[in-house]
Amino acid sequence: MLILKTTIHGFTTAIKGLLLTVKHLFAARQSRRSLDIRATDYFDKQEGVTTIQYPKEQIPIPEVARYQLDVVIDDCIVCDLCAKACPVDCIAIEAVKSPEAIGKTSDGSVKRLYAAQFDIDMAKCMYCGLCTVVCPTECITMTNQYDRSSQKLTDLIYGFAEMSDTEVAQRKEEWTRFQAEKEAAKKK
Numbered sequence: 378m379l380i381l382k383t384t385i386h387g388f389t390t391a392i393k394g395l396l397l398t399v400k401h402l403f404a405a406r407q408s409r410r411s412l413d414i415r416a417t418d419y420f421d422k423q424e425g426v427t428t429i430q431y432p433k434e435q436i437p438i439p440e441v442a443r444y445q446l447d448v449v450i451d452d453c454i455v456c457d458l459c460a461k462a463c464p465v466d467c468i469a470i471e472a473v474k475s476p477e478a479i480g481k482t483s484d485g486s487v488k489r490l491y492a493a494q495f496d497i498d499m500a501k502c503m504y505c506g507l508c509t510v511v512c513p514t515e516c517i518t519m520t521n522q523y524d525r526s527s528q529k530l531t532d533l534i535y536g537f538a539e540m541s542d543t544e545v546a547q548r549k550e551e552w553t554r555f556q557a558e559k560e561a562a563k564k565k
Contacts, residue, residue: 471495
């Protein structure tokens with residue numbers, strides 16, 4: 378008697394689960410026709426399809442989202458604050474000093490350093506946004522780009538410095554020459 382009771386209970390629960398699955402299947406087919414992810418009530422829907430067909434459809438991106446980092450290198454004063462604030466050390470910066478001011482940023486800050494290297498390893502980045510907060514010239518920002526997938530981790534290292542190796546060597550030579558001239562002037 379106990380075996381029969383257990384068997385009947387097993388069949389009834391299996392049928393209940395199957396009916397629930399079939400109900401969701403038909404609800405999904407009906408809601409597929411009227412799916413518009415740009416609608417203001419899209420996230421309020423509780424029934425039907427909850428996934429989207431990614432390459433053809435994309436979820437609207439919130440304005441305050443934190444995704445891919447971008448650097449406007451012309452506005453960077455190479456202060457290294459972003460690299461110091463980064464908790465996972467994904468920002469690598471190498472600065473080369475200049476004997477005189479080399480220009481101004483868009484906010485009027487004077488540039489005295491060349492950015493020989495400015496690399497961000499997005500594979501390490503945890504998208505915390507601390508680097509964007511501490512930047513005095515606001516040259517490092519988070520964009521709305523989020524789908525930069527790659528099969529190699531080295532493809533996720535983005536270089537923003539625009540100087541070639543010969544330019545870097547030339548700027549370093551200028552600085553050492555300036556330092557030598559300054560020391561010679563002190564000795565006289």
